[in-house]
Amino acid sequence: MSDRRIRFGSFELRPERAQLLRGGVRVGLGSRALAILALLAERAGEVVSVREITDRVWPTIFVQENNLRVHITAIRRALRTGAADDVEIVNVPGRGYRLRADVTIEAAGEEVAEAPMPRELRPLPLPLQINRLIGREACVAEVVESIARHRLVTIVGPGGIGKTSVALAALTQLRARTAVCFVDLTNCTSLAHVATATAAALQSPMGQDTIPDALLERLRAAELILLIDNCEHLIDTAARAAEALLQSCPRVTMLATSREPLRVPGEVQVHLQPLPVPGVADATETITGNPSVALFAERAAAAGGFCLAEDNARQVATVCRSLDGLPLALELAAAATPMVGLEAMSSGLSGQMSPFAFGRRTLARHGTLEAMLDWSYELLAxxxxxxxxxxxxxxxxxxxxxxxxxxxxxxxxxxxxxxxxxxxxxxxxxxxxxxxxxxxxxxxxxxxxxxxxxxxxxxxxxxxxxxxxxxxxxxxxxxxxxxxxxxxxxxxxxxxxxxxxxxxxxxxxxxxxxxxxxxxxxxxxxxxxxxxxxxxxxxxxxxxxxxxxxxALGQRGGAEEIQLQFGLCVLLFNADRPGERFVRAATQMLRIAKKIGDPVARATALWLLSGQRGIMGDHRASLTLAQQMLAPESTDLDRDLQHFARRVIAGMTFRVGRMDEAAAIGAELVTHCSGRTAYGAVLRYDHSTILRGNHSVTLAVQGRLESARATIMETVIDARRLRNPSSFCYLLSSAACPVALWLGDDALARHYAELLGRAAEENCFTYMTELAAWFSRIADLRMGKPPQPLPPDRLRLPLPHDKDVFITCCATLADADAIARAQACEPHWATAEILRADGENRLRAGDAAAGRAQFERALAVAEGQGAGLWALRAATSLARLVTPDAAAPILVQALARIDGDESYPDVRAARALLPALTS
Structure with missing residues (x-):
């Protein structure tokens, strides 16, 4: 071989062979480090700039300087092995690096004396890789880099992972620098067979009975890389042979492939992983660029009649995930695609191995997945x-x-x-x-x-x-x-x-x-x-x-059934409104809880029934049921359950219109809230999420707008992290969407409605999906956008409490039924707003006297309840109909209850009237 030899100190650098030798023994150094050293040696005594080095070693990519420093450190470490040498790499700050050494270069083209390959060793050509190697560029580079630094490199991985393909690709790159030899141990069963297979690969005249020492003698003076392929079935024998070769043949480097390491001193392992597979949510562009998909698509196209396209990319991605990106499995599945079809391939793949019988006729152990796995299985004890x-x-x-x-x-x-x-x-x-x-x-x-x-x-x-x-x-x-x-x-x-x-x-x-x-x-x-x-x-x-x-076991009526019925209630509530099945399950739960004396189950059942009555608009009955959660006979309630019960009571106290009392309970609970829900209570919703959401509703209706806004936004952010979909959907529907609308932030309300809709769709929450559709339409109406058309099942008539919520967000939704309920029943949390909405409707119809009467009633109800926001709205509506002398004090008094500036539409509308009234 004609190549350059660069000598300095006791070192000899052979750039074309990517070798650094000291006393004839290779010094471990990576290929890029060797390239850097070669450049510095060629210009010994000169300062070589960082730019020049990177342009030489990394010509097509951007490399940070700290990457270069890592390689310089490795070179310095290697040069220190020549302790007596006067060789040093000097860093010149701001300029670059300089090699301080006496350098002699034997120019290319000269015949360089080297240890000749024995004439009886003529390695056979490497097996050709017919198929293109896909997705393994980094692995091949790692193997090449490892071979340059170590004398034994083992590629480790399961059957079908592509160990041999990676090894051959690495040797193909290396054979321009040194001789390479491929030895297949598949059919070997003893050390003698290993020697014979090696001799055959080297075309060495060795008989069947030749002992390994004869082979070692022939290899002693040879310089080559020896690939020992498929070692797993005689791992101990391969390990002994490798150790003997390494000790006796200083110029031989070994590359092995095996399903387990050889565990020989000096061994470096390169573990192959399956090819990356597409994620479930990946976009089509990402899927088509994935290595597993690329491999499957190329092999399926070769099998005939397949082309990767947008309409089949996700099915291919499913196949790749089912096969974990295992290259052999992907190749066999691709070969079977013309006979089986992609749709069948992508459904139930993991349990059906028969479609993968279309493998390699020339390699029995990899002919099918079954054969490949049989090979590994038979080697086990x-x-x-x-x-x-x-x-x-x-x-x-x-x-x-x-x-x-x-x-x-x-x-x-x-x-x-x-x-x-x-x-x-x-x-x-x-x-x-x-x-x-x-x-x-x-x-x-x-x-x-x-x-x-x-x-x-x-x-x-x-x-x-x-x-x-x-x-x-x-x-x-x-x-x-x-x-x-x-x-x-x-x-x-x-x-x-x-x-x-x-x-x-x-x-x-x-x-x-x-x-x-x-x-x-x-x-x-x-x-x-x-x-x-x-x-x-x-x-x-x-x-x-x-x-x-x-x-069937005859074991109903105990604690286990309580928990099962409870879970059923929660799922029924989310799946299709709290109807008859929900009430039956909750009632059964309460009956068993009373029978066995379980206060936790009793309180939980009362909460379920209380919530159902509240949604149906019977807030007084709802509060009564909630108060029974803390009945005198339940004095042994634990702290978690006490907080839970008081949270429910606070919510129902708000709904009957006692705002200040509800706010006081809520504020106390928020102060002492740990933010943790007990594991067994997870179906009761996350305590912190619902507590803070309910409290923000109370704050908003009281008129404490700044506090309500801060509380609800912070709560939504925290709730998204908890991975409790039912709690998150309840928070958005019962608090976040209405509070945002009450505060006049229609864009935020639309955002919350979209979050609610997505979460509800993902979890099949039919009831919450309906609420999301209603809030989206209300936000669109308020922003002047045409509402999106929806099928009837997505926009059923709302339940009484939900309808009241919608009216407080959009007064035009107040119909005769809602107004009749508000007037017939004892005033509740939304009564003042419903009356005001009716007054606006009457005013538009030309009946100013009736409108004024409703505004006055609304204002009186709101002030009596401590509902500052409703009072402000009623006062603003009324101020337009009374004399300025009467209107001004009404508005001033209503505004005094509000914590919020003119960034809130209701505050801005009220204050806009004051100058005109005063003048």
């Missing part, structure tokens, strides 16, 4: 096979303790099971991922489906399923203990992924052979997960199945 099968029951990631609990047989030592688990991870059948709490393990979906089939055939499936369900119960107990200790974001990060395991445990527990009692316990304990993950419809089905199971 019997106990490891059983452990792998048990681990297939996990639906998400898991830690070592969880794996041991599920996989350890009754008589097994946990330590032995833990060792088996670690061996599976070492053999790339388990992926290891970093987490905030240590490490997490997971199985690829293809491996999981295969292992589950093996478990079902072992006769241990039911036993393992019970252990998995019991582990889910343990996990939920720990989640409950952490609920009040951890920040919500951290809690969801740790426990949010457990929902799939909960689902699997419930399917077994409530199935024919399952543990029904355990299943009911899991349903009750998992409520926060279902709510926080927006799985209301599915949780509804589990609750009904659990009640039916209790009935």
């Amino acid at each position: 019997p106990d490891e096979r059983l452990v792998l099968g048990c681990l297939s029951l996990f639906r998400s990631t898991f830690d070592l303790a969880a794996a041991v609990q599920v996989a350890a047989p009754a008589a097994a030592e946990p330590m032995n099971t833990a060792q088996h688990i670690l061996q599976l991870a070492a053999k790339s059948l388990l992926f290891v991922e970093p987490s905030r709490h240590g490490v997490a393990y997971r199985l690829l979906e293809t491996t999981k489906a295969y292992a589950r089939r093996k478990l079902e055939g072992s006769g241990q499936a039911e036993i393992a399923a019970r252990r998995h369900a019991e582990w889910v119960g343990t996990l939920l107990d720990r989640a409950q203990a952490d609920w009040l200790q951890m920040e919500r974001a951290s809690w969801w990060e740790r426990y949010g992924t457990a929902i799939d395991d909960v689902r699997a445990a419930l399917m077994w527990s409530l199935g024919e052979a399952g543990d029904k009692r355990l299943g009911i316990r899991l349903i009750l304990a998992s409520a926060p997960l279902w709510l926080g993950m927006s799985q209301f419809a599915e949780y509804h089905r589990w609750l009904e199945q659990a009640i039916a199971t209790l009935d």
Whole structure:
């Protein structure tokens, strides 16, 4: 080979071969560091600027100077190995770097004496890579970089991940610098076979019985990179051979591929991960640029008749996610697409491996996914096979303790099971991922489906399923203990992924052979997960199945049914208004609570019934039920429940029109609110969210506009972080939307209505979806925009309380029914506004006397209730109809109750009248 040799001190730099040698032994240094050193050596004694270095080493990309400093540090570290040398890289501040050394360069083109490759060693050409390598550019670069610095590099990963492809791509880049040799160990079974395969790859005249020492002798003077492919089935033999080669052949560098490391001194591991897959919410442009999608699309096009387009991109993304981005699985699925169809591919992939039978005829062990997994499975010990099968029951990631609990047989030592688990991870059948709490393990979906089939055939499936369900119960107990200790974001990060395991445990527990009692316990304990993950419809089905199971067991009428009926009430409320089924479930809950003497359940049932009466407009009955939550016989209520009961009482006190009393209760509760809702009380809504929302409503109607605005905006921001959809939707519908409209911020109200609509749609909250549609239309009307047309089922006639709320936001919605109710019933929180709206309607109809009478009644009711905002509106309407002498004091007195400036429309309208009245 003709190349340059740059000598300085005891070092020899061979730039074309990317090698730095000291005393004939390679010094580990990366390719870019070697390029930097070569440039400095070529211009030894000169200052080379940072710009010149980056233009030479990184010609097409922008690189920050600290990246350069990292490589300079590595070079200095390497040069220090020549301790007696007078060689140094000097930093000239503001200018660049200079190599201080006596440098001799043997120019390119000269014949350079080198250790010749023995004539009996003539490496066969590398196998050709027919298919383009997709999405592995960084991995190939890492392998090339590692080979330049280390003598043994092992590419580790599960079957089908593309280890051989990456290795060959790396060697293709390196063969211009040095000789390379590919040795396939697939059919080898002993050390002698390894030697024979190596000799055959090198075309060395060695017989079948030649001992390895003869091969070592021939390789001793050779300079080459030796790729040993597929080591996993004889890992100990491959490790001994590698160690012997490294010790005896100083110019040989080894690259190995294996499903587990060789564990030889000096080994550097490059772990291959699956290709990135598209996210569920990714845009089409993002999907089409994803490596997994690109691989599938290219291979499917090669199989015939496929073209990636906007209308099929999401189906391809589903396939890629189902296969975890495993390259072999993607290739086999792509090959099957012409026969199976993309739609079938994208539905239920993980449990169907037969479509992937269209693989490589030339490679039996990778001919199908089944064959590839059989290759790995047969290498496992019997106990490891059983452990792998048990681990297939996990639906998400898991830690070592969880794996041991599920996989350890009754008589097994946990330590032995833990060792088996670690061996599976070492053999790339388990992926290891970093987490905030240590490490997490997971199985690829293809491996999981295969292992589950093996478990079902072992006769241990039911036993393992019970252990998995019991582990889910343990996990939920720990989640409950952490609920009040951890920040919500951290809690969801740790426990949010457990929902799939909960689902699997419930399917077994409530199935024919399952543990029904355990299943009911899991349903009750998992409520926060279902709510926080927006799985209301599915949780509804589990609750009904659990009640039916209790009935079949003859165990209804106890504490478990109370909790199930409670969950059912919450879901019925959100799914379709609080109707007859809701009342029946709440009444049954109250009946059982009284029977067994459960004060918490009794108070909760009364809250449900109180809320239903309030929505139907019977506020007096609603307050009576709320007050019974703190009945004398319930003196043993805990603090959390006391706050909950008083919050409900405050809300219903407001609705009957006692504003100051409601505000006092609310202010006291807000002051002492911990912001934490007990785990078991999560279905009662988040206490802090609803308390502060209700208090903002009271503040707004009192006329404390600044405080109301600050409270509601802060509460909405905090509530979005809590991942409690029912609480968030209730806050938006009962407080945020109306308060924003009362304060005249129509754009903010429209924003809150959109948030409500999205959250309600995502969670199938029919009732809340209707409220969102109403608030959106009201905001549009107020802003002069034409309302969006909606189907009738999205805009049903509102319930009485909701209609009253809408009238206070848009007076033109006051109809004869609402006015008749307001006049017939005892005054409540919205009576003054409904009367005022009627007065405006009468005024527009030309009946000024009737309008004035309604304004006067509205003002009297509002002042009596302490409803400062309603009083201001009534005073403004009345001031237009009375003499200036009478109007001015009315407005001045109404404005005196308001905490807010002219940025609020009602304040601005009232103050605009004063100058005219005074003049």
